[in-house]
Amino acid sequence: MKIIDPKDVSVAEFHGLMLGAIAPRPIAFASTMDQEGLVNLSPFSFFNAFGSNPPLLIFSPARRVRNNTTKHSLENVKEVPEVVINIVSYSMVQQMSLSSTEYPKGVNEFVKAGFSEMPSQIVKPPRVKESPAAFECRVRDIISFGKEGGAANLVICEILLAHFKDELFDDQGKIDPHKLDAVARMGGNWYCHAQGQALFEVEKPVKNIGIGVDQIPEPIRFSMVLTGNDLGKLGNVPQLPLKEDIEEFGNRDEIREMKVRFQNDKEGLVIHLHQYAQELLHEGKTMDAWKALLQTTLEMG
Ligand SMILES: Cc1cc2nc3c(=O)[nH]c(=O)nc-3n(C[C@H](O)[C@H](O)[C@H](O)COP(=O)(O)O)c2cc1C
Structure with a gap:
């Protein structure tokens, strides 16, 4: 085993190692708005669901490792504490990647990346029409972990309303992962496409206590x-x-x-x-x- 103390390598190197090993990561495609009403859309793979009662999602627009600047998405949720977290399917991956370009503040990545804005029902930021699922959220809390490059900013979001495309569901009313056709982020330029042999079932060990x-x-x-x-x-x-x-x-x-x-x-x-x-x-x-x-x-x- 290669054993590495984060303090012994550069932040950039450890960042690369973490992202290479902690993968695949789901992608939050976050739509936010500043107090002037300007829309922003950016992907974040420091993201997951953390509970369902209340339904909570967290994503982290971290300080840039390269130059310690902060992300517009973070600035926006501080101004308007609302976000729509859109799910990214394979058919969206190239445009989603384009939207991660460092455009100047105020530039709408819906427009730059060619996605369609759908008005949300509860929150101000619009949702992505092309996404198979989208969650309108209120930001409950933002927890920052320092002022250095690479520092996390946990944006804790409560889901107020969820949107799912009808065609995602199977006959039992469950979301069919084949139909979701999700993508996830690996290290470097690598992505993962949740389709074909990448999908398989493992029976949950909840019905009985296995012998071990x-x-x-x-x-x-x-x-x-x-x-x-x-x-x-x-x-x-x-x-x-x-x-x-x-x-x-x-x-x-x-x-x-x-x-x-x-x-x-x-x-x-x-x-x-x-x-x-x-x-x-x-x-x-x-x-x-x-x-x-x-x-x-x-x-x-
Ligand atoms: C798939 C993908 C996932 C990303 N995940 C993150 C992330 O979790 N945290 C982060 O700070 N930046 C992440 N980025 C980079 C941001 O999307 C990028 O810095 C973007 O310019 C931020 O936009 P903003 O300043 O408009 O918020 C990711 C980029 C891509 C393509």
């Missing part, structure tokens, strides 16, 4: 075949299958054939059963995987 990896028998836990992800799935079952179910599973043709083929090679049998269990895990058949794995313990007596 520590309770997996050692010959399985220290398998030459199974990965950490496989062990995570195996540790998520509330209990092991019953002996009779394991025995019955042993009557499957695949298992019978393996037992015959490797009758004089216990190590080979273990490896093949673990490979078979891994396939079952990839198919989402966790209990069957357990039954395959526990054949070896039956076999070993």
Whole structure:
């Protein structure tokens, strides 16, 4: 491991390392307004949701590392404590990037980047028509962490009204991540497109209390075949299958054939059963995987 004390490197270097490793980060596309009514639109990936009652979002227009100047978005929310946080889909990414240009104060990045202003219903700044989702927010607090370049300014926002495009929803009324087609920020010039193989499901371990990896028998836990992800799935079952179910599973043709083929090679049998269990895990058949794995313990007596 490379171990770095932030005090031993420049702020710019540590900034780059943080952003490279803490990724992907969601992007708040923040629309704000100054007291003259001039509109500003800028992206911020120091951003996330922090609670839903009240619904809170925080983004951070930090002091520039390069020259310690402050962002217009920060100045605006100090003048008019309202913001619309728009979500960025892949179809918007190039224009969103253009909007991050350091245009002089008062320049409207909706216009420069070619986005359409939609009047908000509660707050003064407009929302981005092209965004799949947008949150009208009141700024509850701004917490600044110093006057040096790179210092964070946490803009704590309470959502007053949310807008979602109708086409985002699936049949159950949930937001379909494929339809959101979101982008996120990585380090340097890299972005992430939440689509295709980048999207996958992991069942939440909320329904039962899983046995935990520590309770997996050692010959399985220290398998030459199974990965950490496989062990995570195996540790998520509330209990092991019953002996009779394991025995019955042993009557499957695949298992019978393996037992015959490797009758004089216990190590080979273990490896093949673990490979078979891994396939079952990839198919989402966790209990069957357990039954395959526990054949070896039956076999070993
Ligand atoms: C995808 C993306 C994410 C960004 N995230 C941040 C951020 O979290 N904090 C920040 O201070 N600047 C961030 N920036 C840079 C600002 O958008 C940029 O400094 C912009 O000019 C600020 O505009 P303003 O002065 O009009 O507020 C980001 C830029 C891009 C393209």
